[in-house]
Amino acid sequence: MKIFIPRESTAISLGAHDVAQAFTDYSSQHNIDISIIRNGSRGLYWLEPMIEVETPQGRMAYGPVESADVASIIEDITNNILHEKQPAHSLALGLTENIPYLKKQTRITFARTGIIDPISLADYLALDGFKGLQKSLELSTQEIVTTIVDSGLRGRGGAAFPTGIKWQTVRDATAEQKYIVCNADEGDSGTFADKLVMECDPFMLIEGMIIAGLAVGADQGYIYLRSEYLIADEILQQAIEIAYEAGYLGNNICNSGKTFNLEVRLGAEAYICGEETALLESIEGKRGLVRFKPPLPALEGLFGKPTIVNNVLSLAAVPFIMSEGSHSYQQYGTNRSRGTLPFQLAGNVKQGGLIELPFGSSLKDLIDEFSGGTASERPIKAVQVGGPLGAYLPTNKLDIPLDYEAFSKASAVLGHGGIVVFDDSVDMLEQARFSMEFCVVESCGKCTPCRIGSTRGVEVIDRIKNDERRAENMALLNDLCDTMVDGSLCAMGSMTPIPVRSAFTDFPQDFYLTTQVNNHD
Amino acid sequence: MQIELSSPLSSVENIIDSLKNKKGSLLPILHAIQKEVGYIAPQAIERIATKLKQTPAEIHGVISFYHQFRIAPPSDYQIQICRAEACQSRGSRQLEEHAKDLLNIDYHEMTNDKKFSLDSVYCLGNCATGPNIRVNDDLHGRISNEKFEQIIANLNSKSK
Numbered sequence: 001m002k003i004f005i006p007r008e009s010t011a012i013s014l015g016a017h018d019v020a021q022a023f024t025d026y027s028s029q030h031n032i033d034i035s036i037i038r039n040g041s042r043g044l045y046w047l048e049p050m051i052e053v054e055t056p057q058g059r060m061a062y063g064p065v066e067s068a069d070v071a072s073i074i075e076d077i078t079n080n081i082l083h084e085k086q087p088a089h090s091l092a093l094g095l096t097e098n099i100p101y102l103k104k105q106t107r108i109t110f111a112r113t114g115i116i117d118p119i120s121l122a123d124y125l126a127l128d129g130f131k132g133l134q135k136s137l138e139l140s141t142q143e144i145v146t147t148i149v150d151s152g153l154r155g156r157g158g159a160a161f162p163t164g165i166k167w168q169t170v171r172d173a174t175a176e177q178k179y180i181v182c183n184a185d186e187g188d189s190g191t192f193a194d195k196l197v198m199e200c201d202p203f204m205l206i207e208g209m210i211i212a213g214l215a216v217g218a219d220q221g222y223i224y225l226r227s228e229y230l231i232a233d234e235i236l237q238q239a240i241e242i243a244y245e246a247g248y249l250g251n252n253i254c255n256s257g258k259t260f261n262l263e264v265r266l267g268a269e270a271y272i273c274g275e276e277t278a279l280l281e282s283i284e285g286k287r288g289l290v291r292f293k294p295p296l297p298a299l300e301g302l303f304g305k306p307t308i309v310n311n312v313l314s315l316a317a318v319p320f321i322m323s324e325g326s327h328s329y330q331q332y333g334t335n336r337s338r339g340t341l342p343f344q345l346a347g348n349v350k351q352g353g354l355i356e357l358p359f360g361s362s363l364k365d366l367i368d369e370f371s372g373g374t375a376s377e378r379p380i381k382a383v384q385v386g387g388p389l390g391a392y393l394p395t396n397k398l399d400i401p402l403d404y405e406a407f408s409k410a411s412a413v414l415g416h417g418g419i420v421v422f423d424d425s426v427d428m429l430e431q432a433r434f435s436m437e438f439c440v441v442e443s444c445g446k447c448t449p450c451r452i453g454s455t456r457g458v459e460v461i462d463r464i465k466n467d468e469r470r471a472e473n474m475a476l477l478n479d480l481c482d483t484m485v486d487g488s489l490c491a492m493g494s495m496t497p498i499p500v501r502s503a504f505t506d507f508p509q510d511f512y513l514t515t516q517v518n519n520h521d
Numbered sequence: 522m523q524i525e526l527s528s529p530l531s532s533v534e535n536i537i538d539s540l541k542n543k544k545g546s547l548l549p550i551l552h553a554i555q556k557e558v559g560y561i562a563p564q565a566i567e568r569i570a571t572k573l574k575q576t577p578a579e580i581h582g583v584i585s586f587y588h589q590f591r592i593a594p595p596s597d598y599q600i601q602i603c604r605a606e607a608c609q610s611r612g613s614r615q616l617e618e619h620a621k622d623l624l625n626i627d628y629h630e631m632t633n634d635k636k637f638s639l640d641s642v643y644c645l646g647n648c649a650t651g652p653n654i655r656v657n658d659d660l661h662g663r664i665s666n667e668k669f670e671q672i673i674a675n676l677n678s679k680s681k
Contacts, residue, residue: 009646009647009660010647010649010650010662012660013647013650013653013659013660013661013662014650014662014663045649045650046649046650048650186646187643187644188644189605189606189607189608189643189644189648190605190606190607190648191644191646191648192646192647192648192649195646227552227589228642228644228645228646228655229646230658265545265548265549266548266549266552267548267587268548268551268552268587268588268589268590269587269588269589269642270586270587270588271643282548283545283548284544284545285545285546285547285548285583286547286583287582287583287586288586288587303544303545344648344649345649346607346648346649346651347606347607347610347611347648347649347651348610348611349649352648352649352650353649375611384606388605388606388643418607418648420606420607420610420648421610422609422610423610426609426610431606431609434604434606434609438605438643441643442643444586
C-alpha cells in the first residue's frame with residue numbers, strides 16, 4: 001500500500017507529521033506493508049492534512065485526516081479500494097484529480113505540486129523537469145531572453161514589470177559579475193504560492209534561476225527567503241544539494257562548461273525586505289533600507305553589479321516557457337496580462353487554497369466557484385486583494401476582472417494574487433487603523449511620510465473613532481494619504497493609503513460618515 | 522561571568538570565522554549565533570565588529586532593524602501570534618486577547634518564570650487555515666481558544 005502524506009508546512013501545522021507517524025505505527029503493529037511518500041501539498045488547504053493512496057485508477061484522497069482516523073482509513077483502503085470498490089469512509093474524497101476545486105484549474109506552474117516528492121530528482125525529471133534547461137542550453141543568450149519577452153510574462157511579485165525586459169537590460173549590461181536574486185520574502189498576508197513552489201517543487205525554481213543565469217551571463221544566484229519559512233528552507237537546501245550532486249549546479253552545468261552557483265539567504269522578519277532594493281541591502285549584510293532608483297538594480301544591484309531580482313513565481317514560470325515555447329504560455333490570459341496567475345484564496349472562506357487560473361475571469365466568479373462560502377457562514381463584507389497594501393473591495397465591486405490593468409484602473413492591486421475574504425463582522429475603521437499600524441511596525445524609516453506619517457495615521461483614525469472633530473480629522477487623514485503617496489520612495493509608504501482610502505471610501509458607515517469622502521486623486 | 526560566557530563566546534568565534542568570508546556575511550553570522558546561543562550578546566557584537574572590521578554600532582544597527590534578532594536570552598517557549606489580515610478575518614483578534622489573558626502578559630513580554638513570551642508576527646504563510654501561531658519553530662494552524670489552551674497546557678506539563 002503506497003500512501004502519500006504531505007511534508008508541506010500547512011499540512012504539518014495541522015498535524016501531517018502525527019498522521020504519518022500513525023500510519024507507520026499501524027503498519028508495524030498490524031504487520032501491513034505500507035510505504036509512505038512525503039509529497040507536497042496540492043494546495044487544497046481546507047482538506048489538509050490530505051492523504052492519498054495509489055490505485056490503478058489514480059490516487060484516491062482522504063481529508064482532513066487526524067491521527068485518530070488512520071486505522072479506519074486503512075480499513076477502508078483494505079476492504080474497499082484494494083478490491084476495486086468505492087471507498088466508504090466519511091473522509092474519502094475519491095480520485096484526487098476529480099476533486100472539482102482541482103479539476104477547474106489550469107495548472108501550469110503548479111502542474112507537479114503535490115504529485116511529486118519535492119526532493120526526488122527522478123520524480124521531477126519524469127514530469128518534464130529540466131527540459132526547459134536542456135532547451136536553453138542549445139540557445140543563444142538573446143534567444144532565451146527573446147522567448148521570455150515573447151511569453152508576455154510579467155513580474156509576479158506585485159509590480160508586474162515585464163520579466164523579459166528586465167532580463168534584456170541585465171543581459172545587455174557589461175560587467176565582470178552579474179547576479180540572479182530570487183525574491184522569496186513572501187510577506188503579504190493571504191499569499192502562500194511562493195511557499196508552495198519552494199516546498200513542493202523546488203527544482204522548478206532552481207531550474208528557472210539557472211536559465212536566468214544562462215540568459216544574462218550571471219554565475220551566482222541567491223534565494224532571499226523569509227526566515228518564517230523554515231520548512232521551505234529545509235527543502236530548498238536539500239534540493240540544492242541534490243542539484244549540485246547531479247551536475248545541474250556548479251561549474252559545469254549538464255557538461256556545458258557553464259557555471260551557476262546557488263545559495264539560500266535568510267531574511268530576519270522584516271516585511272520591507274520584500275522590496276527589491278531593501279532586499280539587496282539585506283543580502284549585503286545591512287539594515288534593509290530602501291535605495292533610491294535610479295540606478296536600477298538591473299544595472300547596479302547586488303554589490304553594485306547588474307542584478308535580476310525576480311519573484312519566485314516569475315522564475316518558476318520560466319522552465320515551462322522555455323520547454324513548451326513562449327506561445328504555449330502567452331496563449332493564456334487576457335489583454336496585457338498573459339499566462340496564468342496562481343491565486344491564493346484565504347481568510348474567512350470554507351475552501352481556502354491555491355487556484356491557478358489564466359488571467360481574465362472575475363474576482364466574484366473565482367470566489368463563488370471556489371470558496372464554498374464564508375467559514376463563518378455570515379455574508380461577505382469586504383475582500384482584500386494583493387496583500388496588506390491592496391484595496392478592500394466591497395461586494396458591489398467584486399465583478400472586477402482578474403487582470404493587472406483592470407485592478408489599477410479601480411485603484412486596487414492584483415499584486416501577488418492573494419485574496420482575503422472578510423465577513424460582515426469586520427470593522428473597516430479598525431482595518432484602516434491596522435494598515436497604518438502595520439506601516440509603523442514595518443517601515444524602514446528612510447522616508448518621513450512613511451515613518452512618521454503612519455504613526456500620525458493611527459492617531460488620526462483613533463480621533464475619528466472617538467468622535468474628536470470627526471470631519472476635520474477625516475480631511476486630515478485624506479491629506480496624510482496624499483503626503484504618503486507623494487513623499488515615499490517605495491510601495492510601503494506610497495501604497496499604505498490604498499487600503500486606508502478604500503476603507504473610508506467604500507465603507508463610509510464604518511467611519512460614521514453619511515456622505516462619501518471626495519478623494520483627491 | 523567570564524567563565525560562564527567562555528563557552529558561548531568560543532562558539533561565537535568559530536561561527537564568525539567559518540562565515541566571515543562569504544559576501545554579505547553579517548546576516549548569516551547573526552542567524553548562526555542566535556541559533557547556537559539563543560541571542561546575540563553585547564560581547565558577541567564586539568567580536569563580530571572586530572572580525573568584520575565594522576563598528577559595534579553598525580552591527581547593533583543591523584540587529585535592531587530586524588524583528589527576529591535578540592540581544593537578551595529568550596523564554597523557553599516563544600509564542601508568536603499572526604496579526605495579519607487573513608488571520609484577523611478568521612478570529613485572530615479574539616485569539617490575541619485570549620492569549621494575553623491566559624498568559625497574563627502583553628505583546629513583547631515574558632512570563633515571570635521565563636517560560637513563555639508573546640510576540641506578534643505579520644504573516645506565517647498559512648493564510649487559508651488561520652488563526653495561526655508559532656511556538657519556537659513550530660507552526661500551528663486553525664487555532665481556536667481551546668486549542669491554544671491545550672498547547673499551553675501541554676507545554677506547561679513539559680519541563681524544559
